[in-house]
Structures are given as C-alpha cells and as structure tokens.
Amino acid sequence: MYYNQPGYPSMGSGQPQAPSKPNRLAVTGEGSVYAAPDRAMITIGVITESPNLSTAQKENSDKTAAVINSLLALGIPQNDIQTTSYRIEPQYDYENGKQIFRGYKVEHQLQVTIKDLSKTGQVIDKAVASGANFISSIQFTFSNPDAFYNQALTLAIQNAQQKAVVMARALQVTLNPVPIVVQELSQNLPPRPVPFQAMSLAQDSGVPIQPGENKITATVKIEYTYG
Known part of the structure; x- marks a missing residue:
C-alpha cells in the first residue's frame, strides 16, 4: 500500500501535462x-437636359438608340451592350437664396464589352459621333x-x-x-x-488606345x- 509522504508528490493525483506546442x-x-x-470594358453615357421631362427622355432615347446601332454596326454583339444606369434628376438654379426649377436631366449609361481591342478607338469615335457625351472609364481585362x-x-x-x-x-x-x-x-x-x-473629343478624333x-x-x- 502506498502512502503520501511529506515532500513527495502524489503519484495518483497528479494532473496530466498538456503536450507542448x-x-x-x-x-x-x-x-x-x-x-x-485581351478585352476592354467601356462605360458610355448619353446625358440630355430639357425643361420638359418627356422631351429630355425622348432625346435621350433617340441618341442612345443611335449609339447602340453604331456599336452593332461595328460588330459588337447585342449581348455585350448592357444598360448599367438610367437616372432622371430634376435640375435647379439658385438665385438670391431661392431654388428655381430649371428642368430635368436624363442619363443613360451603357457598359460595352469589346473582345477585339483593335476596335476600342473606333467604338469611342462612333459612340461620340452618334450622340454619346459621357465616357467614365476604360477597363482592360482578360477573358x-x-x-x-x-x-x-x-x-x-x-x-x-x-x-x-x-x-x-x-x-x-x-x-x-x-x-x-x-x-x-x-x-x-x-x-x-x-x-x-x-x-x-471631336467626332473624327481617331482616339489611340494602348492597353x-x-x-x-x-x-x-x-x-x-x-x-
């Protein structure tokens, strides 16, 4: 039989030691x-303003359709032309601390994917010639x-x-x-x-694009x- 003695550890009650890390x-x-x-993405926009909302929308719609048709004529597939934003905003002038209604601004943005980089400059030229007046950026990426x-x-x-x-x-x-x-x-x-x-951009600017x-x-x- 085993008895604990002063100064000696107990063999039966010791705690197991955790393994070292x-x-x-x-x-x-x-x-x-x-x-x-090997591909580019361009955001092309048409912005129109008019005191009359219907007029601003009609002008914007006509110009946007002309831009899309010009891109299709260049061989850009319909699936590579996507609306990313369409906004209508009232416009105001401020005179002597007073807010005076001026009209409406309509903005239609298209994201165009170009799979033939040699056409990038042509896409910009044709879009601007067809009525586009806003291009936010060109993004170069890979398939x-x-x-x-x-x-x-x-x-x-x-x-x-x-x-x-x-x-x-x-x-x-x-x-x-x-x-x-x-x-x-x-x-x-x-x-x-x-x-x-x-x-x-002038309509015949021939924009040089270097990816x-x-x-x-x-x-x-x-x-x-x-x-």
Missing part, C-alpha cells in the same frame, strides 16, 4: 505576372483571368517557401517542409481602370513547424 514559423509570399489584356492569377499564386507560394528556408537556416533549426497552414491573402483583382473623358499590360499579384501566408 510545436514551434511555428510564419511567412508571407508574393508573386506577380504581367500579361497583355480568362484565373489562368494568370493561378500563375501568380504559384509564384507567391514559392516565394514564401524560399523565405521559410532562409529563416530556418539563419535560426539554425530544422524546418518541417510540409506547412501546417496555407492562407490565401489576395483575391483576383478587378479590371484595371483607365480614366477617360469624352466631352472634348499595355496588366499586373496580376497574389499573396499568401504560410506557417511551418520547426525543431
């Missing part, structure tokens, strides 16, 4: 690729953005792995090559916007254990 090493990695976009983002993601993981190896060597520890946590910090980026104003290259970046966080 492994040493962790966390790193972030970043990877980027550059690629030429398959995931392919380029996955390349950047692979480079980001490799970058994180290289950092972990360098840090382990500097610390003179043994790195477990299999990570315990892999976290994607980035997301596939939206199209790159290019500011553009249409108000000052250049888009930078696609991915970022990850990876945790390893080491001993």
Whole structure:
C-alpha cells in the first residue's frame, strides 16, 4: 500500500501535462505576372437636359438608340451592350437664396464589352459621333483571368517557401517542409481602370488606345513547424 509522504508528490493525483506546442514559423509570399489584356470594358453615357421631362427622355432615347446601332454596326454583339444606369434628376438654379426649377436631366449609361481591342478607338469615335457625351472609364481585362492569377499564386507560394528556408537556416533549426497552414491573402483583382473623358473629343478624333499590360499579384501566408 502506498502512502503520501511529506515532500513527495502524489503519484495518483497528479494532473496530466498538456503536450507542448510545436514551434511555428510564419511567412508571407508574393508573386506577380504581367500579361497583355485581351478585352476592354467601356462605360458610355448619353446625358440630355430639357425643361420638359418627356422631351429630355425622348432625346435621350433617340441618341442612345443611335449609339447602340453604331456599336452593332461595328460588330459588337447585342449581348455585350448592357444598360448599367438610367437616372432622371430634376435640375435647379439658385438665385438670391431661392431654388428655381430649371428642368430635368436624363442619363443613360451603357457598359460595352469589346473582345477585339483593335476596335476600342473606333467604338469611342462612333459612340461620340452618334450622340454619346459621357465616357467614365476604360477597363482592360482578360477573358480568362484565373489562368494568370493561378500563375501568380504559384509564384507567391514559392516565394514564401524560399523565405521559410532562409529563416530556418539563419535560426539554425530544422524546418518541417510540409506547412501546417496555407492562407490565401489576395483575391483576383478587378479590371484595371483607365480614366477617360469624352466631352472634348471631336467626332473624327481617331482616339489611340494602348492597353499595355496588366499586373496580376497574389499573396499568401504560410506557417511551418520547426525543431
């Protein structure tokens, strides 16, 4: 039979010890690729004003229809022309602190997807010649953005792995090559916007559009254990 003695721990009542946590090493990695976009998205608008709402709407509708027809004539499919905004706003002047009704402003915005970048300048020219008086931006993007983002993601993981190896060597520890946590910090980026104003364009301006290259970046966080 066992009896507790002063100064000796009890063998039967001891609490189990929690397993020690492994040493962790966390790193972030970043990877980027550059690629030429193969499509563009343009927001084209028609803005009309008149003291009479019906007149403003009729003028806007006629000009918008003319813009759409000019785009169809260039070979832009109907499915690639989408209304994104249609607004009617009363307009006021202010004189001597008084609000005086001036009329109505009607704004119709179309988002046009161009799958042949060589037609980008023609699209702008024809739209302006047909009555468009507002272009908010041009956005260059890809038909398959995931392919380029996955390349950047692979480079980001490799970058994180290289950092972990360098840090382990500097610390003179043994790195477990299999990570315990892999976290994607980035997301596939939206199209790159290019500011553009249409108000000052002449109808025969021949707008030169240079899509250049888009930078696609991915970022990850990876945790390893080491001993």
